[in-house]
Amino acid sequence: MSFTRALLNSSRPSALRAAGLRFSSTARPVTLKERLAELIPAEIENVKATRAEHGKKAFGPVLVDQLYGGMRGLPALIWDGSVLDAEEGIRFRGKTIPDIQKALPKAPGGQEPLPEGLFWLLVTGEIPTQEQVAELSKDWAARAAIPEFVEEILDRCPPTLHPMSQFSLAVTALNHNSAFAKAYQEGISKKEYWGPTFEDSMDLIAKLPNIAGRIYRNVYGGGKLPAIDATKDYSWNLANLLGFGENPAFVELLRLYITIHSDHEGGNVSAHTGKLVGSALSDPFLAYGAALNGLAGPLHGLANQEVLVWLRKMQSKIGEEPTDEAVKEYIWSTLKGGQVVPGYGHAVLRKTDPRYTAQREFALKHLPEDKMFKLVGQIYNLVPDILLEAGKAKNPWPNVDAHSGALLTHYGLTQMQYYTVLFGVSRAFGVAAQLIWDRALGAPLERPKSYSTSAIQKIFKDKS
Ligand code: CMX
Numbered sequence: 001m002s003f004t005r006a007l008l009n010s011s012r013p014s015a016l017r018a019a020g021l022r023f024s025s026t027a028r029p030v031t032l033k034e035r036l037a038e039l040i041p042a043e044i045e046n047v048k049a050t051r052a053e054h055g056k057k058a059f060g061p062v063l064v065d066q067l068y069g070g071m072r073g074l075p076a077l078i079w080d081g082s083v084l085d086a087e088e089g090i091r092f093r094g095k096t097i098p099d100i101q102k103a104l105p106k107a108p109g110g111q112e113p114l115p116e117g118l119f120w121l122l123v124t125g126e127i128p129t130q131e132q133v134a135e136l137s138k139d140w141a142a143r144a145a146i147p148e149f150v151e152e153i154l155d156r157c158p159p160t161l162h163p164m165s166q167f168s169l170a171v172t173a174l175n176h177n178s179a180f181a182k183a184y185q186e187g188i189s190k191k192e193y194w195g196p197t198f199e200d201s202m203d204l205i206a207k208l209p210n211i212a213g214r215i216y217r218n219v220y221g222g223g224k225l226p227a228i229d230a231t232k233d234y235s236w237n238l239a240n241l242l243g244f245g246e247n248p249a250f251v252e253l254l255r256l257y258i259t260i261h262s263d264h265e266g267g268n269v270s271a272h273t274g275k276l277v278g279s280a281l282s283d284p285f286l287a288y289g290a291a292l293n294g295l296a297g298p299l300h301g302l303a304n305q306e307v308l309v310w311l312r313k314m315q316s317k318i319g320e321e322p323t324d325e326a327v328k329e330y331i332w333s334t335l336k337g338g339q340v341v342p343g344y345g346h347a348v349l350r351k352t353d354p355r356y357t358a359q360r361e362f363a364l365k366h367l368p369e370d371k372m373f374k375l376v377g378q379i380y381n382l383v384p385d386i387l388l389e390a391g392k393a394k395n396p397w398p399n400v401d402a403h404s405g406a407l408l409t410h411y412g413l414t415q416m417q418y419y420t421v422l423f424g425v426s427r428a429f430g431v432a433a434q435l436i437w438d439r440a441l442g443a444p445l446e447r448p449k450s451y452s453t454s455a456i457q458k459i460f461k462d463k464s
Helices: 005-018 032-054 064-068 097-103 115-124 130-142 148-156 163-177 179-185 194-220 234-242 248-261 269-278 284-295 303-318 324-336 354-366 371-390 401-410 416-440 453-463
Strands: 082-085 089-092
Touching: 032 115, 032 194, 032 416, 089 097, 089 115, 089 354, 097 115, 097 248, 097 354, 115 130, 115 234, 115 248, 115 416, 130 194, 130 234, 148 163, 148 194, 163 194, 163 284, 163 416, 179 194, 194 234, 194 284, 194 416, 234 248, 248 354, 248 401, 248 416, 269 284, 269 416, 284 416, 303 324, 303 371, 303 401, 303 416, 324 371, 354 371, 354 401, 371 401, 401 416
Parallel strands: none
Antiparallel strands: 082 089
């Protein structure tokens, strides 16, 4: 954001009135919605100015290979929450993972950032105060209940239905109460789209723990779901719904987990799907339901499940503390079987994923002697050379999914098919933040041009 705090403060009352919000001169902290109402008018001007100055400039060539090659590297989307650098990894609003670990508010006695703060940062570009984060925890707790019919949908799912399919069903069904869909039917003006999108986004994030908890207990047992505790933070409540509320280290892990999985710029399958579907003015529940279906693919979010399946198979074949030689042979047998090594490689990254490193540091602090953690570390020392020798993967280094399952397993969350649901809770933060801005900035329907192979051949034949 390119404007000063002083200017914002002076424009606060009128901006708030324009957004239908009341200006308060009391000492109560500014809420996220109020802050957004302040930021939007200047950002609309900022985008207008950027387009006026650069709108007609070329932004890199498009190669035919990119049409066939999954659009790798094609500059095609605006995404404000985070930017991914191939060498350095992710920055959330300009901040690295160590930066946000330092700067974002923590829970009392905690060391990991609260995801509430990360959401504030993604939406506003600013570090919130402890008080603002506490208000967000309370707001989400107040919105957390899910409609009875959604509970029934989940209760009727066979436990054999993959948890991600159940998750996507429930999130899609939340569209029943969408503020955006209702406002659209009632003829809301384009200028006001962001308000109900914000409300839906907040509801979406707030309701995910109850959905995720219900799926976990329905599929794996564990009795009745506890109620949300409005005095606790989001991650504590999610941990408690899963049956781990009394384990402070697990709660800290979830705080870190949700924070680092939240956003990874806009081109990955889940983020892009959410943005694409949202561009049709489908509400945030429909958009995020679609995003979850993309996250459920084994080359994307499901890789965290696949890593654990692969590690368990490895352990059952060559033992819990195998030699390097045995591990190498197992990795080669995976490649020779025409499969990918899950948790390794990336479409953009060309170095070890800092999200992997953050999890490794957590493990070194909390579970240095864990056998699975040691195996994950042993594999880290072996896979890159093997992938380089195999000669195909452009990036031989581990991604976020290579580590997360080992941490969850350590604390007793051993049901690997469930892991991607936690990724799905987290990714909602990034997708929702962008959906709010897309509606605030009037982002248009996405509609890129496609070509047939014969059309491409004809274009170049005509040119020659
Ligand atoms: N194991 C074996 N082969 C791999 C590989 C791996 N981990 N990573 C890439 N390759 C192969 C690709 O399958 C491809 O083979 P073909 O030419 O036969 O199709 C070749 O190397 C080139 O691929 P690339 O350009 O390096 O990678 P892509 O951008 O096409 O794909 C990704 C990226 C992540 C899908 C791929 O690295 C992969 O399949 N990794 C394993 C699955 C995984 O961990 N996914 C999670 C990613 C993070 C996330 O989204 O959560």
